[in-house]
Amino acid sequence: MRAAVVVFPGSNCDLDTHYVLKDLLRIETELLWYRETDLKDYDLIVLPGGFAYGDYLRAGAIARFAPVVQALVEYVERGRGLVLGICNGFQILTEAGLLPGALAPNLGRKFLCKTVKLRVENAYTPLTRLCREGELIELPIAHGEGRYVAPPETLAKLKSNRQILFTYHGENPNGSLESIAGIMDETGTVFGMMPHPERNCERLLGTGDGLKLLQGMVEEVLA
Amino acid sequence: MTKLELAQQHGLSPREYETICALLGREPNELELGLFSLNWSEHCSYKSSKRFLKRLPTTGRRVLQGPGENAGVLELENDWCVVFKVESHNHPSAVEPFHGAATGVGGIIRDILSMGARPIALLDSLRFGELSNPKARNLLEGVVAGIAHYGNCIGVPTVGGDVYFEDAYTDNCLVNAMCVGLLKRSDLKRAVAQGVGNKIILVGARTGRDGIHGATFASEDLIGEAEEKRPNVQVGDPFTGKLLIEATLEACRQPELIGLQDLGAGGLSTAPPEMAARGGVGIVIDIEEIPLRAEKMTPYEILLSESQERMVLCVRQGAEQKFLRIYRKWGLEAEVIGEVIAEKVYRIRHEGRTIAEVPISALVGGAPEPELAPLPPGNPHPAPSPWKGEGSERFGARSGGEGRGGGLKQLIQLLRSPTIGSKRWIYQQYDHTVQTNTVIGPGAHDAALLRVKGERFALAVTMGGNGRYCQLDPYEGGVRAVCEGVHNIVSVGAEPIGITDCLNFANPTDPQVLWSFERVIAGMAEAAKALELPFVSGNVSFYNQSETRRIYPTPVVGMVGLLKDIEQRVPMGFQREGDRIYLVGKLSGRVGGSEYLRVLRPSPPTPLPFEREKGAVRRGEGLDELEPTDLELERRLLGAMLALVQRRLLRSAHDVSEGGLLVAIAEKSFAQGLGARLELDDLSEEMLFGEWPSRFVVTVAPEHEGALTELLAGVPYKKLGTVGGDALELGGERVSVEELRRAYETALDL
Numbered sequence: 001m002r003a004a005v006v007v008f009p010g011s012n013c014d015l016d017t018h019y020v021l022k023d024l025l026r027i028e029t030e031l032l033w034y035r036e037t038d039l040k041d042y043d044l045i046v047l048p049g050g051f052a053y054g055d056y057l058r059a060g061a062i063a064r065f066a067p068v069v070q071a072l073v074e075y076v077e078r079g080r081g082l083v084l085g086i087c088n089g090f091q092i093l094t095e096a097g098l099l100p101g102a103l104a105p106n107l108g109r110k111f112l113c114k115t116v117k118l119r120v121e122n123a124y125t126p127l128t129r130l131c132r133e134g135e136l137i138e139l140p141i142a143h144g145e146g147r148y149v150a151p152p153e154t155l156a157k158l159k160s161n162r163q164i165l166f167t168y169h170g171e172n173p174n175g176s177l178e179s180i181a182g183i184m185d186e187t188g189t190v191f192g193m194m195p196h197p198e199r200n201c202e203r204l205l206g207t208g209d210g211l212k213l214l215q216g217m218v219e220e221v222l223a
Numbered sequence: 224m225t226k227l228e229l230a231q232q233h234g235l236s237p238r239e240y241e242t243i244c245a246l247l248g249r250e251p252n253e254l255e256l257g258l259f260s261l262n263w264s265e266h267c268s269y270k271s272s273k274r275f276l277k278r279l280p281t282t283g284r285r286v287l288q289g290p291g292e293n294a295g296v297l298e299l300e301n302d303w304c305v306v307f308k309v310e311s312h313n314h315p316s317a318v319e320p321f322h323g324a325a326t327g328v329g330g331i332i333r334d335i336l337s338m339g340a341r342p343i344a345l346l347d348s349l350r351f352g353e354l355s356n357p358k359a360r361n362l363l364e365g366v367v368a369g370i371a372h373y374g375n376c377i378g379v380p381t382v383g384g385d386v387y388f389e390d391a392y393t394d395n396c397l398v399n400a401m402c403v404g405l406l407k408r409s410d411l412k413r414a415v416a417q418g419v420g421n422k423i424i425l426v427g428a429r430t431g432r433d434g435i436h437g438a439t440f441a442s443e444d445l446i447g448e449a450e451e452k453r454p455n456v457q458v459g460d461p462f463t464g465k466l467l468i469e470a471t472l473e474a475c476r477q478p479e480l481i482g483l484q485d486l487g488a489g490g491l492s493t494a495p496p497e498m499a500a501r502g503g504v505g506i507v508i509d510i511e512e513i514p515l516r517a518e519k520m521t522p523y524e525i526l527l528s529e530s531q532e533r534m535v536l537c538v539r540q541g542a543e544q545k546f547l548r549i550y551r552k553w554g555l556e557a558e559v560i561g562e563v564i565a566e567k568v569y570r571i572r573h574e575g576r577t578i579a580e581v582p583i584s585a586l587v588g589g590a591p592e593p594e595l596a597p598l599p600p601g602n603p604h605p606a607p608s609p610w611k612g613e614g615s616e617r618f619g620a621r622s623g624g625e626g627r628g629g630g631l632k633q634l635i636q637l638l639r640s641p642t643i644g645s646k647r648w649i650y651q652q653y654d655h656t657v658q659t660n661t662v663i664g665p666g667a668h669d670a671a672l673l674r675v676k677g678e679r680f681a682l683a684v685t686m687g688g689n690g691r692y693c694q695l696d697p698y699e700g701g702v703r704a705v706c707e708g709v710h711n712i713v714s715v716g717a718e719p720i721g722i723t724d725c726l727n728f729a730n731p732t733d734p735q736v737l738w739s740f741e742r743v744i745a746g747m748a749e750a751a752k753a754l755e756l757p758f759v760s761g762n763v764s765f766y767n768q769s770e771t772r773r774i775y776p777t778p779v780v781g782m783v784g785l786l787k788d789i790e791q792r793v794p795m796g797f798q799r800e801g802d803r804i805y806l807v808g809k810l811s812g813r814v815g816g817s818e819y820l821r822v823l824r825p826s827p828p829t830p831l832p833f834e835r836e837k838g839a840v841r842r843g844e845g846l847d848e849l850e851p852t853d854l855e856l857e858r859r860l861l862g863a864m865l866a867l868v869q870r871r872l873l874r875s876a877h878d879v880s881e882g883g884l885l886v887a888i889a890e891k892s893f894a895q896g897l898g899a900r901l902e903l904d905d906l907s908e909e910m911l912f913g914e915w916p917s918r919f920v921v922t923v924a925p926e927h928e929g930a931l932t933e934l935l936a937g938v939p940y941k942k943l944g945t946v947g948g949d950a951l952e953l954g955g956e957r958v959s960v961e962e963l964r965r966a967y968e969t970a971l972d973l
Contacts (some may be wrong), residue, residue, distance in 0.1 A: 009554060010462050012378025016659045020674065049657075051376040054462025112369050113654045140374070142654040199656045204674060204789070 001221050003044040004032040006065050006089075012198070013049035013086065017198045021046070024201055025218055026213065037071040041222045043081040045072065047089025049196060059103065059145045060091035069096050076190055082126055082217055083190045087143055090182075090192030099185055099192045100158065101150030107175025110146040115206065116168040118181055118195060122162045125184055126220035127191045130212035136169055137209035139195035146194040148176040148183075161186060166193060181202075191217075226250050233260035234443065239591060246585040254571065254579040257527050261489035262496065262589035265765050269471040270590045271731040272763045275741050277751050278748040283757040285720055292482060293334040293414050294404070295759020297721045299785055300680045302408045306340040308684065309348075309401035309725040309781045311764035320365025324398050325373040326459040326531050331402040332379060333485035333534060336468055339412035339475040340404030343658060344673055344847045345374050346686040347384040347400050347778040348725070352393030354641050359388065360973065362396045370400070371652040376461035377468065380661055381653035382671035385687040387642050389821075391694070394769035399725040399762075401686050401781040405675065412475055415482035416495070416537040416563050417502035423495065423544060423561040426474075426550045427467050427533040430491075431516030433458055435527045444730055444766045445689070463532040463555070470553040471534060477549075479542035486533040493586075494535050495561070496569045500587040502537075508561035508572040510578075522573055537563065597741045598734035629954025630911040633823055634885045635966045637912070640822045643882045644970020651938035667894075669878050670784065670796040681792065683717035683784035689881065690727075690775030692849055695816050697739040697776055699849045702744025704917055706857055709754055709781035710878035713861055714919065716793040716868040717784030722751060724761040724780050729773035731765045739776040747778060753854035754861065756782075791868055796894020797872045802922040802946040804899060805931065806884070808860045808938045811905075811917025812850035819912035850915035855936070857917050863938045864919060870934065872927050879918040885911050885953075887920050888943075892951060892960045893967065901944035901953040922946055 005018045021029040021044075030201060034052075039045060052063035053141070063069060069092060076083060076098055085093040093099040106112055115138055123133040131137065150158070155177065160166050166182035174194075182193030197210030224232075230240040234258050243251055243259050251259065265271055270328065281289040287304060288296035294308035310329025328345060335342045347370055352359035364386050374381045377772075379402070416423065474480055478956070482502070484494045491513070495506045510522050516530065538546050550557035564570070569586060571579040582589075637643055650665035662681065664671035670685035685708055693700030705722065712719040724747065729736045767774040786792060814820060867873050879887045892898055903910065923931045932940065950959045 009466055010376070012376075012465065012657060016657070019659065023676070050378060051462060051465070054376060054460070056462070110368075110655070111375055111652050113375075113656065114651055140656045142656060144375075196656070199659050201659075204662055205656075205659060 001027060001043045001071050001122055001218065002041055003027050003029040003046065004042045005029060005046045006032045006034060006068055008034045008050065008066060009052035010052045010054050011048050013196065013198060017046050017048045017086065019166060020198045020201045020214055025215060027218055032068065033077070034068045037067050039071050039075045041081060044217055045075070045081065045083050047085040049087030049089060052088055052092060059088060059090065060095035063092045064096040073098065079187065079189060082221065084217060085192040086196055086198065087194055090194055091145065093190060093192045098190050099183060100154045101148055101183070103145050104147040104149050105145050106147055112173055113140070113142040114173070115140050116195060118166040118167045119127055121155045121164045121167055124177055125165060125188060126217050128165055129216040129220060137210035138200065138207045139197055139210055140199045141195050143194055144174070146174040148180040150177060158183060230256055231249070233257065234264065237259055237907050239263060241593050242614045246582065246589060252579065254526065255581055256312065257523055258492045258579065258581055258586060261492045261527065262586040266488050267493050268590040269763055270592050271765065272726070272740070274592060277742050278744055279758040280748060280751050281757050281759065283721070283755065286757050287411065287760060289757065289759050290761060293337045294493065295721065295723060296338060296406065296411060297759060297783065300787070301678060303675065304406055304408050304411065304677065305682060305783055306335050306338045306404040306406060307401065307723050307781065307783055308334050308721045308760040309399055309779060310334065310762045311725050311727060311843035312398045312400065313395060313727065313764050313767055316366055317394070318395050320362050321369040321372070322458050324366040324369030326541050327398050327400045328370055328373040329459045329464050329531055330485065330487045331400045332377065332464065333345070333487070335402045335404035336471050337412065337414055337483050337485045338404065339410045340406035341472060342379045342402050342404045342468065343660060344403040344671065344684055344866055345379050345381040345400065346684060346781065347381065348397065348688065349384065349386045349656040349688050350392040350397035350690065351388050353390055354388050354836060356393055359393055364384060364400055364973065366396065367649050367652055373459055373461040377465045378655050380655045380658050381650070382655050382673070383665050383685060386646055386649065387690065389691065389775070391690065391772060391775045393696045394772045395767040395774050397727050397767065397774065397777060399727070399779045401723065403682070403684055403783065410475060412480065413482050413501065414484035414498055415501040416498035416504055416506055417481050419504065419563050420540045421563045421566045422480055422538050422540055422543045422559050423506060423508065423563070424536040424538060424557060425513060425533060425560045426536060426557045427462065427555055428463050428512045428530055429516035429556055430525055430528050430533065432520065432524055432528060433530050434705040435524060435529065444768050451824050459531045466553045466555055467532050467534065470550045470555055473549050474536065475548055477545060479539040479545065480728055480972065481537040481539060483534055483536045486535060488529065490527060490529045496586045497569070498537060499569065499583045500537065503567070505564040505566045505570065505583060506561055507564050507572060510571055510573050512560040514556045514558055522571065522578055526571065541569070561590065579787065588631055589970055595732065595734055595737060599738050600735050625787060629906060629956040630885060631951060631953060631956045631958045633912070634889060635958065635963065637819060637822055637882050637886060638889060638963060638966040639970050640818060641971045643818055643886055645968045646971060647968060648971045648973060651697055656686050657678050662789065662792065663715060669714040673788065673793055674789055681786045681789040683712045683715045684710035684788055686779060686781040688777055691779035692816055693739065693776040693778065696845050696849045697742035698746040699851055700776065701743035702750040702852045703916055704778045704780045705747050705750035705754070705756070706852055706960050707880055708780040708862060710919065712782055713786030713864050714793065714795065714876045714878050715786065716791050718865055719754070719756055719782055719784045719785035722756050722758045722780055722782050724758060724778060726761070726763045726768055726773060727777040727779065728765050729768040743776050743778050748792050750854060753858060791871060793868060793873045793876045795877045795892065796875055796891050797897040797899065797922060797946045800873050800897065800947045802924055804943040804946060805921050805923065806918060806941045806943050807921055807935060807938060808918040809853070809915060810941050812909065813848060814909045814911050814913040815848040815850065817883060817912055817914040819883060819908065852916040857936050860917055863935050866934050867931065870930065872931055872934065874922040874924060876919055876921045879920060881913050881914060883912040884920070889963050889967065891920060896949060896960050897946055897962050898948040898950040899944050900948065901947050901951065903943060903953065
């Protein structure tokens with residue numbers, strides 16, 4: 001299996017994500033420059049966190065026009081593999097229309113970095129297959145624009161299709177609609193989440209809960 | 224206007240102007256005056272401070288690079304080296320807090336980068352006026368937002384620092400930023416230009432009109448309408464800064480790179496001559512080759528611009544295209560703007576014609592040092608006190624513990640002081656988990672702990688300094704600034720290995736300011752020598768005063784520690800019910816200078832720096848007096864603590880600092896919500912709230928009490944009680960950890 005972590009100008013979780021896939025999960029993983037358009041060799045593509053293009057205008061608003069994102073649309077249409085957007089990557093996927101809804105500035109108007117509790121809402125997806133339904137996991141968040149918003153009909157669809165993967169448990173840190181922290185698309189191949197699984201993959205850094213999410217993606221490909 | 228008047232407008236004194244004419248053998252033109260004004264500014268030349276800074280120890284077995292480069296370098300394990308430095312951005316932040324603080328962060332990151340290291344952590348020491356003052360709140364909000372804006376975007380975690388709120392910092396807030404980087408020894412770079420014919424490349428952002436005369440601005444008192452100084456403040460762009468990091472780390476891997484330097488204070492007027500001075504060469508710059516942001520910029524504006532996110536490289540001739548390609552791939556500007564010459568001058572050409580030429584030795588290190596002698600403050604003070612409302616009201620009479628409970632009510636009040644309380648409101652706005660190395664982050668311990676992927680060792684980092692101590696007693700304050708850093712590092716289990724310092728003071732042309740400067744340095748030097756710690760980099764910020772206020776003498780110490788085995792790290796908080804609590808180190812002392820006196824016995828701060836050995840002034844009941852640090856005890860204490868760490872006997876450790884013993888114990892209870900039953904025979908305010916030095920509160924498992932006391936031979940200790948329950952109990956009083964936590968956590972929620 002081959003995985004790729006996309007590097008936009010301004011990505012800053014690219015090396016962290018690469019480290020987890022390559023050094024902890026032992027998957028062949030490349031850093032993929034944002035100008036690349038040939039994605040057919042990859043089974044898993046991760047859009048990492050950061051501030052692609054400085055998040056100028058609006059988070060993800062410029063990155064969606066990057067060549068690699070255009071190629072990603074085709075990659076998804078053909079069902080070639082799995083796509084995961086973390087934080088800024090999630091913002092880019094919604095801007096590119098690969099995931100429904102949008103991410104607005106936090107209700108508190110401030111950047112927020114802390115560890116939060118998440119409830120796993122659907123354990124039957126590649127990302128959550130190693131979790132139990134209703135399980136509480138801990139992951140760090142670090143974002144200024146993480147408030148998930150969507151029109152009522154989109155929300156209804158997300159619910160009926162069971163596309164909501166994680167909700168914030170207890171405090172809703174950014175004011176997200178229905179405490180939504182992570183979702184997938186209708187095909188079940190594109191995933192987006194604001195919390196950072198790659199930042200909690202070792203006991204040294206916390207509970208290690210993030211590893212089973214990324215490992216789940218890998219096992220899905222290898223299954 | 225005469226040339227002399229023009230020179231004075233540039234912040235140069237008549238004596239300095241005469242020296243310039245003598246060095247050149249002629250009158251300088253306006254562009255040359257601009258070059259001198261920046262190179263000779265206090266900020267760049269250290270002309271008032273260098274004779275004192277010589278006292279600081281700078282050598283040691285791990286030192287690979289001491290002061291004089293962009294940052295200091297210490298050797299760690301397995302060829303790894305740590306690079307670190309602190310720098311102030313006080314004046315810009317006082318005028319324009321958001322951009323001032325943001326560019327401070329950007330600048331210090333590029334200092335680390337120019338040694339060839341990847342920046343892995345940021346820390347910030349901040350000082351503001353009292354939070355009840357709206358001006359102080361605005362500055363706090365702006366500065367924190369600026370640091371967050373830059374640090375978060377650039378992907379370097381902000382893992383620590385400290386914050387104080389005192390009236391003395393109302394007009395001049397302090398923003399000191401420290402950056403830590405990591406590299407392999409073979410990748411170490413220097414800010415040097417060498418080899419005649421080698422090329423000088425300017426990379427990064429375009430050059431604009433922003434920040435002209437920033438360094439000169441930082442070398443004056445902050446007087447009058449701050450608004451007028453706005454054009455002196457640079458604007459930062461963290462996105463470009465991030466690209467510059469990645470491109471520069473790629474450039475550093477090329478063997479043809481000779482040296483590189485950040486364009487910080489002074490821009491192109493100071494960086495190339497500094498590189499040339501280190502290499503013993505000269506540099507010629509063709510000014511029309513510099514990519515510009517604005518139209519019709521004059522050579523004067525181009526040379527003096529402090530536009531951010533720019534660096535200068537010196538590369539082997541013939542290899543220049545390779546470097547231009549790297550930077551252009553990352554979407555950055557890169558142009559060859561000049562070359563190394565044998566003649567040791569800085570020559571500026573415009574379309575082939577020389578428009579300025581100054582000997583390197585005149586620009587770098589040529590500034591005459593002021594001969595002003597430091598003067599201890601007399602009594603009465605010759606100058607009017609800067610503090611309003613100074614009166615004869617002294618701290619109230621001392622009272623013992625009897626009949627006043629165990630001091631827990633006072634503890635709650637103290638925890639609500641924003642200087643003591645949780646800084647969560649601040650550090651939650653900073654990304655402190657990016658790069659996935661933060662094992663102990665902000666708010667969790669005395670120092671932050673960073674792992675190094677694939678290695679057994681870890682790095683502890685801390686930053687801080689108490690200005691009030693230095694105001695009361697500059698020598699003892701200097702000693703404590705170093706010892707406090709040491710304690711923070713040792714608390715997590717690491718061994719301190721080196722220091723970077725930022726010395727924030729008022730106007731150095733005042734002999735009494737100079738005196739406090741000298742005494743603080745003397746104290747820092749004495750402590751560092753006793754504890755065998757080298758100063759490897761640093762920064763001096765003078766002129767932190769307005770018409771009505773001058774800041775406390777405020778040394779900020781940044782320190783790095785090495786923990787050889789990350790599994791030996793020691794947590795701060797209580798870990799297990801039944802563990803025994805011990806006070807280790809000095810067992811008694813004064814309450815003088817404490818936050819307790821400031822918060823619970825409000826009285827104007829003493830306007831004069833007093834010094835114990837000068838004997839001079841004793842006021843009230845000695846409440847202004849600091850307990851002196853016994854450096855011999857300090858040495859033994861640190862040795863004993865590290866021995867305890869290696870034997871894995873400590874369940875937790877926390878140093879006793881601001882707020883005193885009860886605050887330290889309360890902080891230990893917050894980690895897991897575990898309380899403690901304290902059995903103290905001495906309930907005096909000295910014991911409970913005194914801030915005397917050389918102390919840790921540690922816990923051990925009951926079965927290890929014997930081993931603990933055995934290892935502490937030669938170091939005093941005292942049993943304080945037992946961990947347990949969900950409240951602190953003392954002297955018949957009981958307060959739940961939850962109540963304490965509420966007070967602590969809401970101290971700073973704006």
